[in-house]
Amino acid sequence: MRFPFALTFKIAKHITRHRLKRTPRFAMVLQLEPLHTCNLTCTGCGRIREYSTSLKDMVPLEQCLAAADECDAPMVSICGGEPLIYPKIEELVAGLRGQGRIIYICTNGVFMRKKMREYLASVFTPAHETVLARLVAEQLVTEKEAEAIRKADAGAKSKPVIAPSKWMYWNVHVDGLEYTHDLIVEREGVFKECVAAIRMAKILGYQTATNTTVYKETAMPELVDMYKYLSSLGVDGHTISPGYDYDAAKKDMVKRLGRDPKEFFLTRTLTREKFKDIEEWGKMFTIFGTPVYQEFLAGKRELTCTAWAIPTYNVKGWKAPCYLMTDGHFAGYQEMLDTVDWEKYGVVDGVARDARCENCMVHCGYDPSGALSTKPRDNWINMKFNFGARPAAFPSDAALEKRVFNGVTIGKGHLAEAKAAVNKEFSGAKSAYARNGNDLPAAPSAGGGCGGGDAGQRDELLAKLDGARKTDVNAG
Numbered sequence: 270m271r272f273p274f275a276l277t278f279k280i281a282k283h284i285t286r287h288r289l290k291r292t293p294r295f296a297m298v299l300q301l302e303p304l305h306t307c308n309l310t311c312t313g314c315g316r317i318r319e320y321s322t323s324l325k326d327m328v329p330l331e332q333c334l335a336a337a338d339e340c341d342a343p344m345v346s347i348c349g350g351e352p353l354i355y356p357k358i359e360e361l362v363a364g365l366r367g368q369g370r371i372i373y374i375c376t377n378g379v380f381m382r383k384k385m386r387e388y389l390a391s392v393f394t395p396a397h398e399t400v401l402a403r404l405v406a407e408q409l410v411t412e413k414e415a416e417a418i419r420k421a422d423a424g425a426k427s428k429p430v431i432a433p434s435k436w437m438y439w440n441v442h443v444d445g446l447e448y449t450h451d452l453i454v455e456r457e458g459v460f461k462e463c464v465a466a467i468r469m470a471k472i473l474g475y476q477t478a479t480n481t482t483v484y485k486e487t488a489m490p491e492l493v494d495m496y497k498y499l500s501s502l503g504v505d506g507h508t509i510s511p512g513y514d515y516d517a518a519k520k521d522m523v524k525r526l527g528r529d530p531k532e533f534f535l536t537r538t539l540t541r542e543k544f545k546d547i548e549e550w551g552k553m554f555t556i557f558g559t560p561v562y563q564e565f566l567a568g569k570r571e572l573t574c575t576a577w578a579i580p581t582y583n584v585k586g587w588k589a590p591c592y593l594m595t596d597g598h599f600a601g602y603q604e605m606l607d608t609v610d611w612e613k614y615g616v617v618d619g620v621a622r623d624a625r626c627e628n629c630m631v632h633c634g635y636d637p638s639g640a641l642s643t644k645p646r647d648n649w650i651n652m653k654f655n656f657g658a659r660p661a662a663f664p665s666d667a668a669l670e671k672r673v674f675n676g677v678t679i680g681k682g683h684l685a686e687a688k689a690a691v692n693k694e695f696s697g698a699k700s701a702y703a704r705n706g707n708d709l710p711a712a713p714s715a716g717g718g719c720g721g722g723d724a725g726q727r728d729e730l731l732a733k734l735d736g737a738r739k740t741d742v743n744a745g
């Protein structure tokens with residue numbers, strides 16, 4: 270089976286229950302943002318900008334659990350900000366499990382290994398020595414860390430931890446291969462850390478997933494390599510979504526200056542071009558997301574936005590109408606469902622009900638539309654997909670690894686590249702992506718679990734390179 274039976278069954282039961290009750294709108298996935306603080310400052314991150322005045326605020330644990338209880342979504346995606354910074358993350362995961370939810374922890378991966386060491390310390394007995402020795406041998410845990418795990422005191426043993434469970438996934442944000450990903454998150458070494466964290470998670474028996482956002486500059490062949498490599502690591506599934514950002518200023522430029530929208534937006538046409546092979550990918554890799562949504566992305570059909578099915582709850586309340594756009598926050602999920610005029614949003618028969626929705630095809634608006642379709646043919650293909658055989662893991666090889674670690678590992682990190690630009694030796698330090706005749710990739714915002722974007726990334730990166738050049742000149 271492509272997905273664990275118990276999880277598929279739980280979701281199917283939830284949908285059936287609401288269909289029988291004829292509930293007009295209900296939640297499938299809660300996007301829970303307990304905080305917006307992050308250890309990274311990705312270029313173009315929508316979250317750390319939109320909530321810049323409340324970055325220090327957090328949703329109290331009880332309120333997080335009450336929100337999950339209120340909307341009763343079978344799946345909760347804990348995102349942010351970086352959820353592993355949330356001081357009560359372990360209690361939150363335990364509380365959501367107590368409610369019977371399927372949990373995705375959407376993380377940038379940087380603190381994952383620390384959390385898994387804490388887990389290992391809490392359960393460690395001599396019987397775990399073999400696994401610990403393997404982690405050390407594979408350089409996923411240092412000798413010093415291994416010793417700390419062996420000598421864990423009563424405090425470490427009784428600490429709440431995030432343990433492996435078939436009901437929980439680490440959902441790691443990965444937007445490309447090493448060079449691209451580190452550029453996006455603006456820190457060299459993050460891609461390598463994500464890979465190390467995924468490898469450690471698999472050894473310890475955790476379920477792992479990845480989430481990727483595709484933007485205008487994303488090179489799709491690069492993503493095929495990324496999925497092959499992730500598959501070789503044993504990653505259990507992947508969420509992929511086109512990025513989308515509505516920016517009134519850019520829209521105005523299109524209108525006033527007669528500029529081509531393609532210069533600014535991942536338009537519907539561009540999205541369909543990018544995703545034309547998504548159904549093939551669905552056969553090759555364990556892509557999460559219904560085949561109906563995949564047909565929509567590939568341009569084979571239309572769907573109506575069902576943003577109410579993936580509601581977002583954060584420090585300001587229930588965010589309406591969707592993860593991307595904010596027209597207001599509400600105190601309750603039901604209040605939001607009852608108050609928002611949902612007929613004002615989305616694209617129906619090719620016509621945008623709201624100009625801001627015109628080019629949106631994002632996962633949080635349209636994937637549930639596929640899952641909730643009442644057409645027998647859609648139900649059949651969704652079921653066939655879910656119950657079908659899981660794609661076999663790709664074997665990794667030296668050539669693939671060489672393409673994957675194309676950044677800081679080979680001395681071509683973005684900082685090295687910025688330095689090269691400063692020294693006017695840029696061409697000698699171009700990335701593999703750029704050397705293949707492409708423009709340097711702009712930095713898309715993190716998708717799926719966090720971020721949620723601003724497409725001024727290219728301009729900002731160029732400005733940073735320019736700034737670095739000036740600083741260097743001044744210093745010299």
Ligand code: SF4
Pocket residue numbers: 574575576590591592593594614615616625626629630631633634635
């Ligand atoms: S179409 Fe996209 S932007 Fe518009 S409401 Fe739906 S999810 Fe939000």
Ligand code: SF4
Pocket residue numbers: 307308309310311314315316317349350351377454714715716718719720721
């Ligand atoms: S995109 Fe995600 S990882 Fe990056 S700064 Fe924003 S919240 Fe943090």
